[in-house]
Amino acid sequence: MPVTMYYQDDADLSIIGAKKVAVIGYGSQGEAHALSLRDSGVDVTVGLAEGSKSRAKVTDAGLKVATPAEASEWADVIMLLVPDHVARHVYAESVEPHLTAGKALFFAHGFNIRFGYIKPAADIAVIMVAPKGPGHLVRRQFADGKGVPALVAVEQDPNGDGLALGLSYAKGIGATRAGVIETTFTEETETDLFGEQSVLCGGVSSLVQSGFEILTEAGYAPEIAYFECLHELKLIVDLMYEGGIAKQRWSCSDTAEYGDYISGPRIIDDSVRERMRGVLADIKDGSFAARFIADQDAGAPEFKKLRAQGEAHPIEETGRKLRKLMSWVAADDDYTGTAAR
Numbered sequence: 001m002p003v004t005m006y007y008q009d010d011a012d013l014s015i016i017g018a019k020k021v022a023v024i025g026y027g028s029q030g031e032a033h034a035l036s037l038r039d040s041g042v043d044v045t046v047g048l049a050e051g052s053k054s055r056a057k058v059t060d061a062g063l064k065v066a067t068p069a070e071a072s073e074w075a076d077v078i079m080l081l082v083p084d085h086v087a088r089h090v091y092a093e094s095v096e097p098h099l100t101a102g103k104a105l106f107f108a109h110g111f112n113i114r115f116g117y118i119k120p121a122a123d124i125a126v127i128m129v130a131p132k133g134p135g136h137l138v139r140r141q142f143a144d145g146k147g148v149p150a151l152v153a154v155e156q157d158p159n160g161d162g163l164a165l166g167l168s169y170a171k172g173i174g175a176t177r178a179g180v181i182e183t184t185f186t187e188e189t190e191t192d193l194f195g196e197q198s199v200l201c202g203g204v205s206s207l208v209q210s211g212f213e214i215l216t217e218a219g220y221a222p223e224i225a226y227f228e229c230l231h232e233l234k235l236i237v238d239l240m241y242e243g244g245i246a247k248q249r250w251s252c253s254d255t256a257e258y259g260d261y262i263s264g265p266r267i268i269d270d271s272v273r274e275r276m277r278g279v280l281a282d283i284k285d286g287s288f289a290a291r292f293i294a295d296q297d298a299g300a301p302e303f304k305k306l307r308a309q310g311e312a313h314p315i316e317e318t319g320r321k322l323r324k325l326m327s328w329v330a331a332d333d334d335y336t337g338t339a340a341r
């Protein structure tokens with residue numbers, strides 16, 4: 001099916017400009033949306049709990065802050081940018097009581113609607129603007145006059161203006177500069193989870209760790225394994241981003257390109273593709289979502305164990321050492337580890 005794409009001229013910023021917008025949460029996406037909407041002339045209040053550590057950051061940025069309940073009561077448009085596993089609690093406690101007819105509830109990911117954890121009343125517009133990139137880049141690109149592409153979807157449209165409102169919001173965070181694709185909550189949720197699990201986060205992380213392990217087990221220097229399997233990945237991906245896989249192959253040596261054709265399919269073979277289909281099946285039937293939510297509700301024992309295991313992988317120590325010696329890389333590294341989360 002051909003997709004419908006929207007750009008700057010397809011979106012009217014004055015629609016969102018006439019609304020009061022509550023951005024609930026001030027994490028990766030929340031900060032990016034709040035600052036960029038504000039810079040686009042939108043009246044924004046950030047919703048954060050009374051004791052939240054992020055409150056000072058919000059007021060330092062010159063934004064208004066209120067509790068999630070106060071912000072939801074005040075707003076016409078409420079964008080829920082808290083972690084997906086927390087969203088249904090914040091929604092029930094602070095948002096739902098203030099969702100009077102005519103208000104719009106926004107999401108940046110369809111998880112809670114797709115899997116039924118949040119069920120807004122029929123007289124509420126339910127709209128998604130989902131940037132296809134990390135929040136910190138959503139802000140950085142906006143500030144640079146660029147944009148991160150986004151998906152827009154309308155699940156409930158009691159006023160009939162949901163798409164125009166969603167596109168207007170998307171313009172306010174710079175997404176229409178890059179292109180906005182119209183989709184559904186179901187398609188966004190399933191493709192987003194599949195992409196991050198099998199390619200972007202899960203696939204790439206496991207591939208990099210495995211490459212590092214194989215080389216170091218074979219006695220090669222961890223520093224060389226790090227440069228080869230992790231550092232250089234960014235340079236390769238930059239070429240793909242600019243000109244597709246074809247440009248990456250053009251830029252690397254013929255030796256590398258031939259090795260790509262010969263060995264790539266030995267690594268990612270039909271057995272891997274079969275397991276990728278299994279990952280997609282677990283997403284579609286809700287079993288991934290149920291496992292994630294059950295673990296979170298139990299205090300996230302599995303999640304915390306896996307995160308600690310990941311941080312203890314030898315590639316992290318090697319990387320910390322090497323990045324310190326590359327001042328321009330170190331300057332971009334604002335990650336301080338689990339202790340600071």
Ligand code: NAD
Binds near residue numbers: 028029047080131132
């Ligand atoms: P995050 O973990 O970075 O930030 C969440 C913020 O929510 C916290 O900083 C905090 O301010 C707030 N928060 C946490 N618990 C809260 C509570 N109990 N009450 C009120 N506020 C609370 O989250 P995120 O990664 O920005 O994700 C937000 C949404 O955006 C999710 O739906 C996610 O799927 C979606 N999304 C994220 C990205 C990304 O780049 N991280 C990309 C696309 C879509």
Ligand code: MG
Binds near residue numbers: 132192195196
């Ligand atoms: Mg994603």
Ligand code: MG
Binds near residue numbers: 109192196
């Ligand atoms: Mg995601």
Ligand code: MG
Binds near residue numbers: 256
């Ligand atoms: Mg090489």
Ligand code: MG
Binds near residue numbers: 250254257
């Ligand atoms: Mg070449």
